[in-house]
Amino acid sequence: MLWTVMPPEWVFEDDGGPRLAEVAAGAMRIVLEAGPGGAWRVQRVLSTNPFDYLRPELSPGALWIANPPSVSRV
Amino acid sequence: MEEKASPQSQSSRAGSSVSMAQLEAIRQLGLANPPGKSDSAFHVLTIIGQIEGHLLLPAKNKTTKYEHVIPQLVAVEQDPKIRGLLVILNTVGGDIEAGLAIAEMIKSLSKPTVSLVLGGGHSIGAPIAVAAGYSFIAPTATITIHPIRLSGLVIGVPQTYEYLDKMQDRVIRFLVEHSRVSEEKLREAMFRTGELVRDVGTVLIGRDAVELGLIDELGGLDKALAKLRQMAGMDPGGHAGPAGEPGAFGWRAPADPGFVRRALAGRNGT
Structure with missing residues (x-):
């Protein structure tokens, strides 16, 4: 049951959205967004450690250079 | 894919x-x-967008997922290096059960917890905000308090209303038990007409939420961190903890108070 200020038709409207994948990196998880040419870019870091957000390789939009995710949407 | x-x-x-x-x-x-x-004494949990529970929302929604947050809270509780948790909210609400689950987890953490509502902490965001040991709201942030609605197929029988009422009571009870707001005042705000365009309820902007008793204090990051330091038994004034102890976000105070003065004197050659 949803209790939100967003109208349900906005919440459930599916316009495709970005293609996302989630990868584990040590203690944290990172959400990647698929870009053109099979590239993946960092979209979001899931960690409670504030220092993880200062890492330049995890800044939003940074190119994910290894371990391309094999999973699709999260 | x-x-x-x-x-x-x-x-x-x-x-x-x-x-x-x-x-x-x-x-x-x-x-x-x-x-x-990491030396970070305090960890940060952000509650953003829709709070997602059993239902996977379309990808355009920015969501806070139950399955991410709950294990993170368990890890925060268990890591001896972590002295406290700062919960930062900017949410439009979402799944009631997932929201209450996160709120109960924050409430039952044995370590100091402080919440800070920035932007918005609407609907099910409110129980998460009050679940922390101490809550702050930014002067420009808002909390919308409104009744729970049913969406989709609704069967028009009295039991439907009773079920809705029970869900409503769960949330109201949690808010009343974990903040200074009285049940009477909260229900009055929740069912007020004329404030919201598409709904009944109230928009509480910064100070209103404190005056109603829902949130403890008006403030921002500085106050939230000072409170967390105080609750964790660290020096609440400065940026550091007690001498030699890791302070908030890892800054270490010099063990010797004269260290900075002497270091500066040495650099200037005096």
Whole structure:
């Protein structure tokens, strides 16, 4: 049951959205967004450690250079 | 829907200046540097967008997922290096059960917790905000308090209303038990007409939420961190903890108070 200020038709409207994948990196998880040419870019870091957000390789939009995710949407 | 980056593009991006240790970290973790040990005394949990529970929402929604947050809270509770948790909210609400679950987890953490509502902490965001040991709201942030609605197929029988009423009571009870707001005042705000365009309820802006008793204090990051330091038994005034102890976000105070003065004097050659 949803209790939100967003109208349900906005919440459930599916316009495709970005293609996302989630990868584990040590203690944290990172959400990647698929870009053109099979590239993946960092979209979001899931960690409670504030220092993880200062890492330049995890800044939003940074190119994910290894371990391309094999999973699709999260 | 599987896709992999081509090997050529990967190797060209990695470059030739990468050391063997870095390559190993990249191979194992996908990171240029392995996750280092952290001195951060306080961890931060952000509650953003829709709170997602049993239902996977369309990808355009920015969501806070139950399955991410709950294990993070367990880890925060168990890591002896972590002295407290700052919960930062900017949420439009979402799944009641997932929201209440997160709120109950924050409430039952044995470590100091402080919440800060920035932007919005609407609907089910409110119980999460009050679940912390102490709550702050930014002067411009808002909390919308409104009745729970049913969406989709609704069967027009009295039981439907009773079920809705029970769900409503769960939330009201949690809010009343974990803040200074009285049930009477909260219900009055929740069912007020004339404030919201598409709904009944009330928009509480910054100070209103404090005056109603829902949130403890008006403030921002500085006050929230000072409170967390105080609750954790650290010096609430400065940026550091007690001498030699890791302060908030890892800043260490010099053990000797004269250290800075002498260091500056030495640099100036005096």
